Amino acid sequence: MKATPHHMLRSSRLVRTAALAALTSALFIGGPAVAAPLAGHTAPVAATAHASYTVKSVGSVCQSGLPSQAQDTLRLIDSNGPFPYPKDGTVFSNREGVLPEQDSGYYHEYTVKTPGSPDRGARRVISGEGDHEDYYTQDHYATFNKIDFGC
Known part of the structure; x- marks a missing residue:
């Protein structure tokens, strides 16, 4: 059996370590797990994390495509209530960072009734x-869709 040169074993160990670090980072921080290329390697080392992570973007939905309970909530917002839940109208702080960044107090949250929910x-x-x-x-708050009132 031919001996493997020491520098090749070390390089292989570095590749495995970088891949493990990228995977660990993806699992704890969120996001794709990609390690930078190492010296002597032409492609980045990629690892796939099976944990889900937040994609920080906002989709859109036509107002007419919302559930009827959401339509009811929008009507209550337009008429300034009365709201069925004490927390309706409270400040939404956007801690997830998905919505466009604004000063504190810019966003407010309102409950959309969910039939059958306790x-x-x-x-x-x-x-x-x-x-x-x-x-x-x-x-x-895992995903958001901007409501399009023109479609």
């Missing part, structure tokens, strides 16, 4: 200070 459920309308600047989330 509590407020996961659906919300987040309303910004802009004219018809409303976002819908059906999964408690």
Whole structure:
């Protein structure tokens, strides 16, 4: 059996270490796991993390495509209530950083009733200070869709 040169073993160990570091980073921080190329290697070392991570972007949804309960919530927002839940109208702090960055107090959250749910459920309308600047989330802030009132 032919002996493997020491520098090749070390390089291979570095590649494995970099891949493990990238995977660990993806699991704890979120995001794709990609390590930078190492000396002597032409392609980056990639590792696939099976943990989910937040993609910081906002989709869109036509107002007419929202559930009827979301339509009800939008009507209540337009008429300034009365709102069915005490937390409706409270400041939404955008801790997830998905919505466009604004000063504190810019966004407010409102519950979208979820039939059969024993509590407020996961659906919300987040309303910004802009004219018809409303976002819908059906999964408690994991994803957001800007509501398009023109379609």
